[in-house]
Amino acid sequence: MSDLATTVTVIDACGRAGVPVLLLSDPGMGKSSLVRGLAAAEGVPCETVLGSVREPADVAGLPVVTDTGVVLSPPAWARRLADAEAGYLFLDELTTCPPAVQAAMLAVALDRVVGDLTLPGGVRVVAGANPPDRAADGWEMSPPLANRFCHVQFAPSVDDWLDGMTVGWAAPPASRAITADPTRAETIKALVTGFIRLKPEHLHTFPRTAEGTGGPWPSRRVWAMLAAALANVRDDDAAARQAITFGLVGEGVGVEFLVWCDQADLPDPAAVLDDPALVDWTGRPDRVWAVLSAVVGWAASAGSVDAWRKAWGPLLAAAEAGAPDVAAAAARPLAACRPAAARVPAAVRDKFKPVLDAAGLTGQAVA
Structure with a gap:
């Protein structure tokens, strides 16, 4: 579980790297309030897409016949984000989305492609979900979709809730994320490639259980995502480093990786x-x-x-x-x-x- 300030830092660090974040919690914990609060604090729009009431074409684009052929017309929410050139796309209630809608979200989640429209780099993708057994008509997340997110267990403390009630939800904690320079980006990338060279068996480990495929697990894609996201976190921010690492490659492999990073102590x-x-x-x-x-x-x-x-x-x-x-x-x-x-x-x-x-x-x- 991550405290609220760490969750904000993870969302910010991942957003700078183009890595989507999935907030997992029981119903009513305030996931949507946090994302709307972040957008309000930054002065950017927040578009919420509730997949359980959408058709695949509402997410992947509606086929339209034109004089030059068939195009996939993006929905209005995507056009609004593109016009704003920045903002938050909140994919809510992900575990209530039927498989066809989850499939339509694959390109949206990581590549930010909606129909024939590519969302600007300033658009950050955050999703929210309840455990399938606590969601309305819950569905397990498909392995390809789950492997596109940094999974964060969202559980704000009592003090976080009291602060929100007192000052409003549009005043989230400050992020501790940083903007990586090229030297830092290459150093973090080297930590990832160095670890995989030492333990190549962890490059791609598909879970053995159906339940495990809906969570974080190591793949070639998420190791690249991890290198990009960790570069935006300070070395002394242990909570954020752990949350991002566990959220992308899982706890078991994540522990091994973080221990190796501490022991490697790479120079500039x-x-x-x-x-x-x-x-x-x-x-x-x-x-x-x-x-x-x-x-x-x-x-x-x-x-x-x-x-x-x-x-x-x-x-x-x-x-x-x-x-x-x-x-x-x-x-x-x-x-x-x-x-x-x-x-x-x-x-x-x-x-x-x-x-x-x-x-x-x-x-x-x-x-």
Whole structure:
């Protein structure tokens, strides 16, 4: 269970990353009031779509024949959000939606596509649901739909309710989320890829029970969602980090991942590019891989010739310190993202010749 301030932080952090959030609670806990309050506090519209009283075409778009063919005309609520360029789309009572409506929500939930309309990036998707056994004509959530959300157990405290009654529900707690810069984004991504390299069995684990498929579980999609959302949370915000991690990959795998993150303690990739000696390259191979992954990601996001050339320095240091296999694994994506004008450093040619051969860079000029 997350306190109200943590729930607001999770919604904000996930919203910045384009990750939809699902608030789960008993009826009457105030899910819709929270979402409307967030929208009011930000001065943006909130459109509520109650799936139990909608047809699939009300969500996925109504087919309309035009002179140029058939188009999927978006509903009025989607057009209003598109015109506002920001806001909250609240998909309410998700576990009362029949399977056909749940299927129509697949593209809406994660991709924000409604018919032939793509909602602007400023639109955040939040859903609300009661447990199926406590919902009116409840349905279990389909695995594809459940795997598109960060699941948050919503249970405001008595004090949260008293505060809302006193000052109004349009004054939610302040979010603790941050806006990730490129360096932080690559560091968090490296934590995710480093963990999966260490424990590849957790990359995709489909639940064995029907009940489990309606909750959070690890998949390739949610690991990418986790990397994007966690980048918007401070390292010392343990409550929000845990809520997002458990809400996307589940509690069991989530605990393992968070422990690994704390033990990895990755350095700033930009600092490693400037001075590879900052890292003990003889340490744990999984940590070395994560550091190199962050370095490669940072260089790829920078997109400059200088960053790409400098990124080979840490890889060479790791290879010379006794981790050539790990360095070669990191060299493959680095070679693949070479800027057009970049020349392969001379020291790299001999050390990573098989990788360069595979990337077609052996014949390139060196510098």
